[in-house]
Amino acid sequence: MKELTPKEFREMVKQKKWDKPTSGIAPGYTQANLVILPKEDAFDFLLFCQRNPKPCPLLEVTDVGDPILKTIASHADIRTDLPKYRIYQNGRFIKEVTDIVDIWRDDFVAFLIGCSFTFENALIKHGISIRHIEEQRNVPMYKTNIPCVPAGRFHGNMVVSMRPMTPKDAIKSVQITSRFPAVHGAPVHIGRPEDIGIYNLDKPDFGDPVTIKEGEVPVFWACGVTPQAVAIESNCKFMITHAPGHMFVSDLKDEFFAIL
């Protein structure tokens, strides 16, 4: 699987030969979170992302009703090329499906949102070990008391992901992730979790807990789960997202998103 190009992988998915998570697929290529909304909610959601670029870094937004991507992947079909989708109605989870061909409407707009996999690859290349990858778990994610800037019906607090590391690696991580403003950028917090409303690192709101070793500090990044969580909380009449971990695999190399 690791040998497949993103295009070959998406072709496999389209043919229903893969419905598992995308972690480890096409290493070095950027993966993206997905939110699909009807046009009536799309302006406010686009505005929400514009106002909150750290948790909601937009990689591509499709034309109204057009399911074909143009920027981060060539000729990819957003209705078939992700392994698994989730359907929400009135803010409630309805079901998971492996394509949305029959559900797609002429007024749908798809938002592809950056994901921390991209900067994790850069950290690893610089010799920084990522605990949840070492421990083969999902990254721990937490709801915070940091309010996002609201936009129309969309409002809520930021969700962050956490990676424990030595202070030395934390400093290096700030430098490395500052190069990637399009995929969350620099951390939003280092150290005391209670400062941002997190009271138990062992009980993440999403993902899995990880070991924090003596002398390590928790480093927190704005997380791409934020816009999904906010959209769910806002009780949109209709919304489609990727199923957790079942991301869109783009044609762009992670380094494409580095500004330096």
Next chain:
Amino acid sequence: MKELTPKEFREMVKQKKWDKPTSGIAPGYTQANLVILPKEDAFDFLLFCQRNPKPCPLLEVTDVGDPILKTIASHADIRTDLPKYRIYQNGRFIKEVTDIVDIWRDDFVAFLIGCSFTFENALIKHGISIRHIEEQRNVPMYKTNIPCVPAGRFHGNMVVSMRPMTPKDAIKSVQITSRFPAVHGAPVHIGRPEDIGIYNLDKPDFGDPVTIKEGEVPVFWACGVTPQAVAIESNCKFMITHAPGHMFVSDLKDEFFAIL
């Protein structure tokens, strides 16, 4: 005038005591281009800016119908706090006015767009001399053959600004402006103007020509005039912009927009 804070300057403007350009006002504070559109065009325009972040770096987008800014300036009123506005109907320039209180509508959305003044201050601080400032002219701007990514009714080519400098300063400029992705970022082109469809540097499409000395190369940055030019060409039913040079003066220091 140079002594006034941005807030004091905007108060003067509101009281109709200043209707001249804002160049040199409140040095060190970011100034912004303005585009106001009705809601019906706002989604496509927001999408256009999202797809073309280099020429269209959004600093703030107001809530529909709300003329008060919340992010880049505190309690500023977009209807009164710029020295001069331009009204367009069906893509044609109608008139200049010094406030838009009587014209404001409940469906208007204001877009504040970054401007190269911000990174010019950073260049000057690093000892790079800016020719058009030396020669007390407006920066030369050119239409190019570089297509923007279209969005709905909005499409057109990128407008660039040009600053001649030594190759050594050009390299330093790339480093310095890369720190400012929110205000045009790194140059889009260095050297041969014909590569991007510019055939006579002495005849800019906007602004004034400047001297290019022996051994200097032209360095081109995406220009904030692009979204205005594109919006005008797209024949929007109704649009308001700032009058050229009569920008919005924000409360944020230029350094706020540096990511490093």
